Amino acid sequence: MRKAKTIDEWSLGYWMLKYLWAKNTFVLYYKKIERRNEKVIPRNKPVIIAPNHQNALMDALAIVFEVPFQTIFMTRADIFAKPLARKILTFLNMLPIYRQRDGIASLAKNEEIFIETTRILKDHHNPVCLFPEGNHGDRRRLRPLVKGIFRIAFKAQEDYKEQPFVQIIPTGIDYGHYQKFRQTLFINFGQPIEVSEYWIQYEKNPAIGINALRDRLIEEMRKCMIDIQTEEYYDTYMGLRDFYRPEMYVRLGVKKNNLATRFDTDKILIAALDKTLQNDPEKIKTIDQKFRSYAALRDKLNLRDWVFRKEKYSVAVNLLSLVFCLVLSPLFLLGLFNNWPQFFIPVKLIKKIKDTQFKSTAAWGSGAVIQAVYYILLIVLALIFIPYWWAVILFVISLPLSGLIALGIRKLFIKSMARLRYTFKRKSSADNRETVKLRLEILGFLKNIEL
Numbered sequence: 042m043r044k045a046k047t048i049d050e051w052s053l054g055y056w057m058l059k060y061l062w063a064k065n066t067f068v069l070y071y072k073k074i075e076r077r078n079e080k081v082i083p084r085n086k087p088v089i090i091a092p093n094h095q096n097a098l099m100d101a102l103a104i105v106f107e108v109p110f111q112t113i114f115m116t117r118a119d120i121f122a123k124p125l126a127r128k129i130l131t132f133l134n135m136l137p138i139y140r141q142r143d144g145i146a147s148l149a150k151n152e153e154i155f156i157e158t159t160r161i162l163k164d165h166h167n168p169v170c171l172f173p174e175g176n177h178g179d180r181r182r183l184r185p186l187v188k189g190i191f192r193i194a195f196k197a198q199e200d201y202k203e204q205p206f207v208q209i210i211p212t213g214i215d216y217g218h219y220q221k222f223r224q225t226l227f228i229n230f231g232q233p234i235e236v237s238e239y240w241i242q243y244e245k246n247p248a249i250g251i252n253a254l255r256d257r258l259i260e261e262m263r264k265c266m267i268d269i270q271t272e273e274y275y276d277t278y279m280g281l282r283d284f285y286r287p288e289m290y291v292r293l294g295v296k297k298n299n300l301a302t303r304f305d306t307d308k309i310l311i312a313a314l315d316k317t318l319q320n321d322p323e324k325i326k327t328i329d330q331k332f333r334s335y336a337a338l339r340d341k342l343n344l345r346d347w348v349f350r351k352e353k354y355s356v357a358v359n360l361l362s363l364v365f366c367l368v369l370s371p372l373f374l375l376g377l378f379n380n381w382p383q384f385f386i387p388v389k390l391i392k393k394i395k396d397t398q399f400k401s402t403a404a405w406g407s408g409a410v411i412q413a414v415y416y417i418l419l420i421v422l423a424l425i426f427i428p429y430w431w432a433v434i435l436f437v438i439s440l441p442l443s444g445l446i447a448l449g450i451r452k453l454f455i456k457s458m459a460r461l462r463y464t465f466k467r468k469s470s471a472d473n474r475e476t477v478k479l480r481l482e483i484l485g486f487l488k489n490i491e492l
Contacts, residue, residue: 047161047164048136051167054132059105059111060341066409067106067405067409070223070409073225073226074226075227075299075300075301076228077230078090078231078232079230081233084132085166086165087163087197087208088168089168089194089208090170090210091190091210091211092213092214093183095178095181096216096398096402097399097401098399098402099405100172101116101182103226110167111134111167112169113134113158113161113167113168113169114135115135115170116135117140118139128331136154136158137154138189139151140187147297155189158193159197165490168210169193171190173187173191173194175339177398178308181267181269182269183259183294188260190209191251194238195236198240202240202244204234209233209236210233210236211231212262213266214229215300215304219398219399219400220400220401222404227300229265229266231261231262231265236254267304267311268316268343271318273329274314274329276488277329278314281314282307282344284306286306286310288484288488311483311488314490319489324486331486335476335480340473342472342476344476345458345459348459348463351463354460354463359460360461366454366457368451370450373446373447375443376443376447376448379419380441380443383408384444385404386408387408419436421486423437435451476478
């Protein structure tokens with residue numbers, strides 16, 4: 042009798058789903074995706090990828106699509122309740138993990154899952170991804186780590202003791218915005234942690250060994266992610282990242298504007314704000330008050346930070362941009378026709394979702410399915426009504442491309458209108474003048490912060 046296939050073996054069906062459909066829709070969902078240090082993940086070795094967890098299933102998908110393996114995940118057991126869901130999730134290389142809310146009796150089942158995860162690590166066909174925080178949160182900070190990941194790591198290390206075997210890869214995942222479409226995604230892999238380095242401590246006292254490894258993982262994960270620990274000034278820290286980033290680039294002499302550079306710059310700014318908060322809390326309090334007033338006026342004017350970075354904009358240039366958008370309107374309408382279901386339907390569907398961190402997951406998932414169905418319908422119609430095969434191929438290629446062009450035209454229109462509104466009101470609007478004044482005051486305070 043043929044041996045049953047295990048969850049960590051390579052699967053053709055999984056590969057086809059990932060590379061022929063799902064990854065393409067994921068790449069379209071985000072405007073820009075960057076990875077750093079992905080080569081630290083070794084092949085054919087027992088690896089636990091340990092990312093921060095802030096954006097529900099999108100965090101897992103970021104690892105699925107941006108790591109060249111068929112990664113195994115552990116996820117909350119309640120979503121495995123229905124037989125069909127269990128089959129789908131198992132096909133997607135997911136194992137259930139039980140929590141207290143699933144019932145005390147259910148927790149005993151975790152032992153079987155830990156044994157299976159240990160076997161996967163020892164066979165090391167594919168890496169295991171465990172979210173050390175246990176659940177997702179809606180803020181860019183590292184939350185307390187649960188013990189499951191360390192129990193599994195030491196269990197898999199048992200036969201090798203002080204000899205290097207299991208590695209934990211601290212990983213940071215950062216989004217330009219959690220819920221919005223066409224944002225950025227940055228995945229930052231840290232240096233591997235050898236579990237063997239903590240084996241002697243663990244063998245003498247498991248609690249001490251686990252705590253030592255946990256402290257090391259906390260330290261390394263914080264290096265890989267945006268970690269804003271202050272509760273009182275969290276919103277201001279977040280706002281200052283975008284507000285002050287261009288000035289930070291100048292101060293640091295940064296010329297390359299990629300996601301890695303943006304991340305590093307934000308980390309330096311946050312560290313400087315933390316240092317100022319510790320040494321001169323009144324200064325941070327003043328910046329906070331002024332930034333809150335500035336942000337309220339900015340939002341009232343329905344403008345963004347970038348608009349205020351110039352004193353005024355050329356009316357002629359922006360009027361020409363609007364004319365250009367008008368000229369390109371047929372392309373905009375084509376892109377809208379080719380993609381309207383995935384542009385509009387997911388937005389309606391996610392409105393009733395209470396946990397905002399699941400909204401991007403629902404938007405991507407529903408959009409991917411809707412896009413596939415709608416594109417198939419359009420392709421069938423093209424095969425029926427377009428007489429030339431080459432024209433059909435061009436039409437198929439144009440489907441996602443025209444959608445991106447339509448989004449680009451829309452963005453140009455919105456930015457041109459924002460520049461014109463700001464320019465026309467910069468002197469006549471009291472709110473405009475006050476916003477500019479507050480911005481300059483905040484910049485003055487930030488200029489004197491030691492980096």
